[in-house]
Amino acid sequence: xxxxxxxxxxxxxxxxxxxxxxxxxxxxxxxxxxxxxxxxxxxxxxxxxxxxxxxxxxxxxxxxxxxxxxxxxxxxxxxxxxxxxxxxxxxxxxxxxxxxxxxxxxxxxxxxxxxxxxxxxxxxxxxxxxxxxxxxxxxxxxxxxxxxxxxxxxxxxxxxxxxxxxxxxxxxxxxxxxxxxxxxxxxxxxxxxxxxxxxxxxxxxxxxxxxxxxxxxxxxxxxxxxxxxxxxxxxxxxxxxxxxxxxxxxxxxxxxxxxxxxxxxxxxxxxxxxxxxxxxxxxxxxxxxxxxxxxxxxxxxxxxxxxxxxxxxxxxxxxxxxxxxxxxxxxxxxxxxxxxxxxxxxxxxxxxxxx
Numbered sequence: 001x002x003x004x005x006x007x008x009x010x011x012x013x014x015x016x017x018x019x020x021x022x023x024x025x026x027x028x029x030x031x032x033x034x035x036x037x038x039x040x041x042x043x044x045x046x047x048x049x050x051x052x053x054x055x056x057x058x059x060x061x062x063x064x065x066x067x068x069x070x071x072x073x074x075x076x077x078x079x080x081x082x083x084x085x086x087x088x089x090x091x092x093x094x095x096x097x098x099x100x101x102x103x104x105x106x107x108x109x110x111x112x113x114x115x116x117x118x119x120x121x122x123x124x125x126x127x128x129x130x131x132x133x134x135x136x137x138x139x140x141x142x143x144x145x146x147x148x149x150x151x152x153x154x155x156x157x158x159x160x161x162x163x164x165x166x167x168x169x170x171x172x173x174x175x176x177x178x179x180x181x182x183x184x185x186x187x188x189x190x191x192x193x194x195x196x197x198x199x200x201x202x203x204x205x206x207x208x209x210x211x212x213x214x215x216x217x218x219x220x221x222x223x224x225x226x227x228x229x230x231x232x233x234x235x236x237x238x239x240x241x242x243x244x245x246x247x248x249x250x251x252x253x254x255x256x257x258x259x260x261x262x263x264x265x266x267x268x269x270x271x272x273x274x275x276x277x278x279x280x281x282x283x284x285x286x287x288x289x290x291x292x293x294x295x296x297x298x299x300x301x302x303x304x305x306x307x308x309x310x311x312x313x314x315x316x317x318x319x320x321x322x323x324x325x326x327x328x329x330x331x332x333x334x335x336x337x338x339x340x341x342x343x344x345x346x347x348x349x350x351x352x353x354x355x
Contacts, residue, residue: 031084032056032114036064041080050076050106056083059112063091072103074135079107085114087146092121092165094129097156100168102133107141107176115145115162115180124157124165124198125149134170138163144179153188159198159234160184160191167239169202173209180213190225192234193217194266195248201237212247219254226257230266230305231285238274241265244281249326252305253290258337259298260305260344261289263326268317269308270348275316278303283324289344291332298332301344306337307351316348321355 037057045051053059066072094101105128117125124130127143143163151158159165162180167173173196180195192198195211211232219227228235231248244264252261260267263283268276281303289300299306302324307317319342328339337345342353 032060032086032088034088035060037061043078045072045075047076050078052078052080054080056085059083060091063093066093066101067091067095067099069099071100073133075103077103077105079110079141082111082113085112085116087114087116089119090115090117090127092117092124092126092129094124094131095121096123097130100130100132100136101128102136104135104137105141106139109140111142111144113144115143117145117147117149120150120152122152123155125151125160126163126165126198128164130166130168131164131171132168136171137174138176139174141175142177142179147180147182148184150184150187151191155189157199158189158191160193161198161234162195164197165199167197167200167204167206170204172205172207173197174207175209177210178212182213182215184216184227185218185220187217187219187225187227191217191227192266193227194230194232194234196232198234200233200235200239202239204239206233206239206241206244208243210245210247215248215250217252221255224254226254226259227252228260228266228305230262230264231283231287232264234266236265236268236276237270238276240277240279241281242279246283246285248285250285251288253292254296256293257291257296259289259291259296259332261287261299262301262305262344263287263303263324263328265304267306267308268304268348275318278317278319278322280320281322283326286327287329289330289332289339294332296332297335297337297345298330298339299337299344300328300330300339301342302326302328302340303342305344307343307346307348317351319351319353322353
């Protein structure tokens with residue numbers, strides 16, 4: 001009898017140990033196998049009952065719908081679990097200039113990890129390709145990934161980043177944190193490269209965001225095009241950046257030609273009379289820009305690499321209570337450039353620093 005009880009006890013112990021090492025189904029539910037779901041996990045898309053996304057297949061379903069022409073304007077989404085994209089090549093949500101995401105995406109404090117973009121994309125290379133409009137929001141989200149892929153030379157806005165390629169016409173990002181290594185070489189067109197967003201314009205807003213990692217870009221031949229490289233954002237044009245912090249180290253090296261790099265922003269460009277505002281932002285990342293031929297200008301700035309101008313307009317930049325704590329350096333000529341604690345080269349001559 002004692003032997004029988006002992007055998008049963010041992011069997012229970014072995015079963016308990018086995019169960020201890022089994023990963024609960026919920027821990028693996030968010031992992032992406034490369035497939036697309038046929039529906040969201042639930043919800044009707046209203047503010048009170050948002051579409052629910054619980055795993056990678058449902059996130060891929062969102063990409064497929066947006067890339068098919070559904071912009072979800074006025075619709076709401078919420079992540080209900082962390083998602084691991086398993087370092088599989090990502091599809092990009094909004095893979096064409098005329099196929100933006102216009103909905104409100106609430107990360108709900110969750111993390112999307114394992115983001116990988118290593119192939120050339122037709123438009124923007126990021127988790128979200130294009131986010132557009134005053135009702136379009138990405139918020140309360142953490143993204144972790146690796147980006148080495150480029151975009152086609154014919155892309156309307158060749159933006160590369162981990163979270164969002166282009167933030168357009170009043171769209172916003174709030175409480176987003178991104179960890180990414182972005183490595184791009186030999187640009188065939190002037191890429192906008194960063195960790196959070198490649199291009200932010202048109203009264204769009206970025207608030208309370210943080211970026212970590214490295215951005216490294218190199219152009220090794222004279223045929224390669226200028227890349228606008230920032231730790232947080234590659235190019236801005238008439239937008240507002242508030243309470244944001246960058247820890248990304250930035251390096252932009254080009255064989256010949258102007259080479260801009262900034263801790264927070266690569267370049268502030270102009271297409272009309274617009275103003276970009278930076279409020280209470282901090283850069284901790286190191287910035288390095290090199291015009292390797294020794295006769296071209298490098299423009300390395302702790303906050304912004306270059307403020308652009310055209311014949312008719314200037315890129316007005318207002319920085320209020322902003323601080324750079326990163327090391328800024330470069331190599332090349334400084335006649336129209338150099339290394340600056342806040343701005344590498346104030347080409348527009350319309351930059352204002354307060355407080």
